[in-house]
Amino acid sequence: MTDAHLQQFASDNYAGICPEAGAAMAAANVGHVAAYGEDAWTMRAAEAMRELFATDCDVYFCFNGTAANSLALASLCQSYHSVICSRFAHVETDECGAPEFFSNGSKLLVAPTEDAKLTPDAIRAVATSRSDIHFPKARAVTITQPTETGQVYTLAEIRAIAAVCRDLGLRLHMDGARFANACAALGCTPAEMTWQTGVDVLCFGGTKNGMAVGEAVLFFDRTLSEDFDYRCKQAGQLASKMRFLAAPWIGMIESGAWLSNAAHANRSAATLAEGLVGLEEIAFVFPVEANAVFVQAPDAVLEGLRARGWRFYTFIGGAARFMFAWDADIGRVEALAADIRTLCAEQRSRVCA
Numbered sequence: 001m002t003d004a005h006l007q008q009f010a011s012d013n014y015a016g017i018c019p020e021a022g023a024a025m026a027a028a029n030v031g032h033v034a035a036y037g038e039d040a041w042t043m044r045a046a047e048a049m050r051e052l053f054a055t056d057c058d059v060y061f062c063f064n065g066t067a068a069n070s071l072a073l074a075s076l077c078q079s080y081h082s083v084i085c086s087r088f089a090h091v092e093t094d095e096c097g098a099p100e101f102f103s104n105g106s107k108l109l110v111a112p113t114e115d116a117k118l119t120p121d122a123i124r125a126v127a128t129s130r131s132d133i134h135f136p137k138a139r140a141v142t143i144t145q146p147t148e149t150g151q152v153y154t155l156a157e158i159r160a161i162a163a164v165c166r167d168l169g170l171r172l173h174m175d176g177a178r179f180a181n182a183c184a185a186l187g188c189t190p191a192e193m194t195w196q197t198g199v200d201v202l203c204f205g206g207t208k209n210g211m212a213v214g215e216a217v218l219f220f221d222r223t224l225s226e227d228f229d230y231r232c233k234q235a236g237q238l239a240s241k242m243r244f245l246a247a248p249w250i251g252m253i254e255s256g257a258w259l260s261n262a263a264h265a266n267r268s269a270a271t272l273a274e275g276l277v278g279l280e281e282i283a284f285v286f287p288v289e290a291n292a293v294f295v296q297a298p299d300a301v302l303e304g305l306r307a308r309g310w311r312f313y314t315f316i317g318g319a320a321r322f323m324f325a326w327d328a329d330i331g332r333v334e335a336l337a338a339d340i341r342t343l344c345a346e347q348r349s350r351v352c353a
């Protein structure tokens, strides 16, 4: 089964561009405008972002999440500083050392936690483990919202982390590659999720939300963004035709697609999870709170799924990850659930035989 048009749920990046982002790109594709962000589209996108977050933050647009995270963390740190993260953090496991590279060596310190959620205690333990000159000085904390394991920090949890950060003189960065999914899950505003609970810098993901490309970096404490434009340029992140990186955000924000896309993706994950409830062969490895479902299943079931053409990753403890995008086809989600149920039943009859 290799039909290229059948949806797969291995990654939310398999999806294409949503209509609102596409239309905004097309609208911006008229005539000549100034380059390098000196244009009306970029100004309007930054303004839309400030309205969405209900605050006068500094806004930058770059190409991808690795760069956004790395440059944001670099702006918080000197080379001798360190950044506390979870062992599942994208900055730790999936950015090829870019945070260390762009910060000229600021070290990531992995806090031991059960899942991808950092806790105030874990942060405090790492930050206070050493205070001598031989250890990289803790300077920042990064949390991923929702986490790489599909969990959502509650506002109270973020507030508690922010309090520890304030207490220890640490800055708080949020990797929001799927930020919209967290807002949809909690039903809270972007402001409540960030600066009102103590987040200093947010990387707001546009790509997984339905854009072709692009992430926004928002500095709620504007003193932290000094020379950030130079960092972006040096890192190859200053788009010369910036309007095409900026305009999609206008479409996403003004139409509300940023939130409805995420809500649909979350609903799709919930649909799969509901379809698997009660199967004794299936264990949910993490609570399903956003657009991801991680399931532990017998090898025969996973092999059977692959044989039926389903694609998925098993990079976290062998668990299968299913990830839903803005355009997930609910019929196809139900087909996946049905295939898993069938394979589990076959497994059961084999075990009993």
Ligand SMILES: *Cc1c(COP(=O)(O)O)cnc(C)c1O
Pocket (backbone or CB within 6 Å): 063, 064, 065, 066, 067, 069, 090, 091, 144, 147, 148, 175, 177, 207, 208
């Ligand atoms: C996808 C993702 C990113 C960004 O990845 P890029 O491929 O660099 O755009 C960052 N953080 C998390 C948690 C992600 O899932």
